[in-house]
Amino acid sequence: xxxxxxxxxxxxxxxxxxxxxxxxxxxxxxxxxxxxxxxxxxxxxxxxxxxxxxxxxxxxxxxxxxxxxxxxxxxxxxxxxxxxxxxxxxxxxxxxxxxxxxxxxxxxxxxxxxxxxxxxxxxxxxxxxxxxxxxxxxxxxxxxxxxxxxxxxxxxxxxxxxxxxxxxxxxxxxxxxxxxxxxxxxxxxxxxxxxxxxxxxxxxxxxxxxxxxxxxxxxxxxxxxxxxxxxxxxxxxxxxxxxxxxxxxxxxxxxxxxxxxxxxxxxxxxxxxxxxxxxxxxxxxxxxxxxxxxxxxxxxxxxxxxxxxxxxxxxxxxxxxxxxxxxxxxxxxxxxxxxxxxxxxxxxxxxxxxxxxxxxxxxxxxxxxxxxxxxxxxxxxxxxxxxxxxxxxxxxxx
Amino acid sequence: xxxxxxxxxxxxxxxxxxxxxxxxxxxxxxxxxxxxxxxxxxxxxxxxxxxxxxxxxxxxxxxxxxxxxxx
Numbered sequence: 001x002x003x004x005x006x007x008x009x010x011x012x013x014x015x016x017x018x019x020x021x022x023x024x025x026x027x028x029x030x031x032x033x034x035x036x037x038x039x040x041x042x043x044x045x046x047x048x049x050x051x052x053x054x055x056x057x058x059x060x061x062x063x064x065x066x067x068x069x070x071x072x073x074x075x076x077x078x079x080x081x082x083x084x085x086x087x088x089x090x091x092x093x094x095x096x097x098x099x100x101x102x103x104x105x106x107x108x109x110x111x112x113x114x115x116x117x118x119x120x121x122x123x124x125x126x127x128x129x130x131x132x133x134x135x136x137x138x139x140x141x142x143x144x145x146x147x148x149x150x151x152x153x154x155x156x157x158x159x160x161x162x163x164x165x166x167x168x169x170x171x172x173x174x175x176x177x178x179x180x181x182x183x184x185x186x187x188x189x190x191x192x193x194x195x196x197x198x199x200x201x202x203x204x205x206x207x208x209x210x211x212x213x214x215x216x217x218x219x220x221x222x223x224x225x226x227x228x229x230x231x232x233x234x235x236x237x238x239x240x241x242x243x244x245x246x247x248x249x250x251x252x253x254x255x256x257x258x259x260x261x262x263x264x265x266x267x268x269x270x271x272x273x274x275x276x277x278x279x280x281x282x283x284x285x286x287x288x289x290x291x292x293x294x295x296x297x298x299x300x301x302x303x304x305x306x307x308x309x310x311x312x313x314x315x316x317x318x319x320x321x322x323x324x325x326x327x328x329x330x331x332x333x334x335x336x337x338x339x340x341x342x343x344x345x346x347x348x349x350x351x352x353x354x355x356x357x358x359x360x361x362x363x364x365x366x367x368x369x370x371x372x373x374x375x376x377x378x379x380x381x382x383x384x385x386x387x388x389x390x391x392x393x394x395x396x397x398x
Numbered sequence: 399x400x401x402x403x404x405x406x407x408x409x410x411x412x413x414x415x416x417x418x419x420x421x422x423x424x425x426x427x428x429x430x431x432x433x434x435x436x437x438x439x440x441x442x443x444x445x446x447x448x449x450x451x452x453x454x455x456x457x458x459x460x461x462x463x464x465x466x467x468x469x
Contacts, residue, residue, distance in 0.1 A: 171405040321406035322430040330427075354426050357436025360407045 006240035006248055008211060010219045011195050012095055017127060019134040022098035029102045029137070030201045034064045034110040041197065043205035045217050049088075050078065050155075050190040051263065051289040052362075053278060056197065062177035063111050063185045071184035073111045076162065077104045077118040079191035080146035082153035083261045084312070085292045088221035089191045091233040093124040096195060097131035101138060103194025106201050107187060108140060116141045117162050117181075118191075150262070150316035154361045155188040157318075168318040169361030190290075192221050212238030216277035220291050224249035227297035239280070243272040246295055255296040256377050260289030262309055263366025265373035266302065285373055301392035302378035303385055306371065307335035313367045324364040327355035331371065341388035345375065401438040401464045402449050404431060408460035415452040415461060419445060438464070 014025040032040070041057040048054045063073050077100060081089040093100060100118070108116045118141055120128050125145050132138050146152055148167035159181045161167030180186025189197070196218065200208050209217040216238030222245055223231035236245055246253035256269045259276075265286035267274065274280045276288050296302055314328035330351050334344040352371060355364045375382055384391045402419075411429035422445055423433040433439040441449045441463075453461045 169407075171407050322409060322411050322428055323406065323426065326428040326430075351427075354432065358404075358406060358430070358432070359437075360405070 006236040006244045007234055008219055008237055009235060010199060010211075011092060011099060011192070011221065012235050014096055014099075017095055017097055017131065019098055019131070022096070026099065026102075026199070027202060029105060029198070031109050032106065032201050034060070034112075037106065037110045037197075037201060038064065040200055040205050044200045044208040045205075046193070046196055046200060046208070047278075047288075048190060049192040049196070049220065049290060050153075051083075051260065051287075051366075053287055053289065056189065056193055059177050059187050059189070060107065060111065062175065063187045066178060066185040070179070071182065072115070073113040073185040073187065074181045075104060075108045075111060075113045075116045076158060076181070076186060076188045077116070077191050077194050078153065078155065078158050078188055079118065079120040079124065080148065080153040080158060081121055082148065082150040082316075083263075083290060083292065084150070085225055085231055085258075085261045085294050086223045086290050087231040088223050088233045088291055090121055090124050092192055092195055092221060093120055094127050097124075097128050098135070099195040099198045100191045101131060101135070101141065102198035103189075103191075103196070103201075104141065105137060106197055107189070107194070111185075111187065113187075114140055117144060118142070119144045119146045119158050119162070120191075121145070122147060150313070151318050151361060151363050154363070156361065158188060159186065168320060169363070171360040213275065213277060215239065215279050216275065216288070220276070220288065222276070222291040222293060224251050224293045226251050226295045227300070231292075236276070239275040239277045241273050241275055242267065242293065245276065245293060246272070249293075251293070252295045252298055255298065255300075256302055257296070258294040258309075258370070259284070259286040259292065261292035261294070262313055263362065263370060264289055264292060265369055266306075266377040267373075268377045285369060299392055301381060301390050302374060303335075303381045304339065304390075304392075306374040306378070307332070307339055310335055310367065310371060313363070313370075317363060318361075321359040321364070323355050323358040324367075327351055327364065328367060331355070331367075338382070338385050341385065343386035345382060345386065348375070400441045400443075400446055400449070401435060402441050402452070403438050403462045403464050405460045405462070406430075406437065408458045410458050410460075412457050414455050414457065418448050418452045418455065421445075422448075 014021045046056045079089045152167040156170040225231040267284045416423045423431040426432045
């Protein structure tokens with residue numbers, strides 16, 4: 001039974017994306033000093049909403065702590081959202097562009113940045129341009145439309161694209177917060193994170209924590225999709241159970257669910273009462289990540305879905321790093337052979353071990369994490385396929 | 399512990415390092431170096447000379463020696 005409606009409107013509270021409705025709903029943009037902002041974000045416990053879940057205040061702290069000789073800091077809002085199962089950043093940019101711009105400018109002012117970049121997908125460009133034209137405080141903001149695909153949204157790839165290069169991940173000896181765009185201290189935040197910053201700067205950490213749970217405070221945007229449905233986006237309370245979120249979205253709420261997207265992990269159907277929080281999902285190797293929930297459609301085969309997803313991920317490799325460029329296509333072949341009735345599991349695990357930890361970005365590791373979770377959660381399906389059977393198909397027949 | 403960092407975006411698996419650091423590195427299925435530590439290979443003290451040679455002889459300039467892995 002679902003007792004609590006997990007849906008709530010904080011980021012999406014304004015009636016329209018106009019500046020007028022934005023100011024009427026949220027009030028004017030505050031301008032906190034760096035120490036004040038960083039302290040408030042730390043007390044709020046805000047984590048980054050791109051996937052890694054890095055504490056937001058620490059990135060700001062590192063940028064603020066860099067000596068002046070490293071150059072004037074740069075702030076970047078990342079709304080490129082290359083993950084196919086995610087639509088939350090595009091939804092947010094369409095519904096509340098001014099909240100995102102507020103967050104970007106609050107960070108820029110606090111850090112003393114004179115250069116700010118906002119990277120968005122092609123679908124949201126027009127709305128964001130209209131929002132920029134509505135205000136007088138965005139002269140430092142440069143808009144960039146990113147079409148770099150799946151790995152183009154990785155922070156080092158975004159920086160490379162802004163610098164005029166190919167938007168692919170780079171091998172970085174130093175963190176971006178120390179030496180990023182033009183080797184200057186650079187803060188890169190996902191646009192959802194910026195919108196939360198804009199609210200926390202206004203209302204404070206206590207307000208942020210008034211909803212959600214102690215270890216997953218506030219709200220977060222989630223994208224829910226299944227089968228061939230396009231993702232639907234909801235603002236939900238932190239720590240809501242996976243099942244309550246799926247139920248509220250009208251999605252299947254009793255099948256194994258891919259949590260965190262193509263780089264996420266499958267959570268078994270038996271564990272859907274787990275909360276969308278770091279601690280709640282850790283037992284399954286999953287994390288709230290970018291807030292993606294993708295339950296298996298009724299009657300679908302988890303191995304087939306995983307094989308298709310792996311094929312997409314192999315094609316999405318930037319092709320720069322040997323273990324990823326060679327290993328992922330080999331994984332795809334082995335999955336095809338498994339679906340054709342060959343027991344390739346031991347070889348899948350061996351190749352997975354050759355890919356993990358051997359790339360400039362997270363793409364190979366995230367892909368292998370998803371594969372490994374599938375081999376565990378769909379162990380029965382794997383065993384059946386290795387003998388030429390598909391459990392999903394036989395269930396449909398029965 | 400000294401670490402040998404591999405820039406995978408530069409490495410083409412030419413194999414100089416796997417020969418010079420035989421016993422620490424070995425080629426994977428495709429010829430790319432593999433050893434303890436993924437992208438930051440732990441180098442035993444008695445092989446640091448070989449690691450320095452690998453850095454200077456890598457035709458792709460894909461290797462760097464670091465006192466510890468990036469945090």
